[in-house]
Structures are given as structure tokens and as C-alpha cells.
Amino acid sequence: MACIEFTYDPATSIGSVRLLAGETDPTGLNAAGGDRTRTDAEIEALLAANDGDVRLAAAGLLETKAAEYAADATTITQGVLRQDFRERSRRMLEVAEALRAGIAPAPAFAEPSAPAAFGAGQTADPVEA
Helix, strand or coil: CCCCCCCCCCCCHHHHHHHHHCCCCHHHHHCCHHHCCCCHHHHHHHHHHCCCCHHHHHHHHHHHHHHHHHHHCCEEEECCEEEEHHHHHHHHHHHHHHHHHHHCCCCCCCCCCCCCCCCCCCCCCCCCC
């Protein structure tokens, strides 16, 4: 039987992914659904799929959890307590999008389509007095 491992050390890539995704509770390993904590092996797979980028891996982790919440697509009410899995899914996707936006490469410099009106070394026409 394989050992299900949970480690949390923010100095490691796995720990950084957990920190960014809010995935720091080891008691969730045996939970079902979107509340289930991911194993180290699952986070390693997300890191490998994202070239070791912890922000992209954390975004991927949040997206997988959001998909699980969306699959439930229910609202549960027990007395005065209410849990809307659809809203949790949307919020996780928002956080994942913010993580992805924070690491997006800067847009490439686009060459101007027309020559600049002024450039280095150019002078304006002399004004006669």
C-alpha cells in the first residue's frame, strides 16, 4: 500500500504551493470532495506539469478543487448554516486567475508602425530672428 504523504515546509516547492493555495491542513487528506487536501505526489505532478513554477502549480491546484466544487454544484442548508459549493468554486477560480496573472510575462515590445517624429540627434528647423 502506498504511503499518502503530506509535508508542509514553505521553504520547499511543495510547501510553497500549499501556502499559495491555502492547502495547509493535513487532516483533509482523508476528506472527500473539494475539501480534500492534496498529497505531496499530486502537488509534485502539478509542479512537473507547470515546469516547477509554484504559482502555476498553486493555480492548478485551486482549479482542480474548483472543478470538484462545480461538479457538486449544490447549495446545502442545515438550520441556519448554508454552504454554496458554486460560490466556493468561483472564488477558487478567481484566486487561480490572480496567481496566473501575477506571473504572466510582460508584453513584448512592439516596434512602432511609423517612424518617430523626433529622435535622438534630430533638431527642429532653425527659427530665423
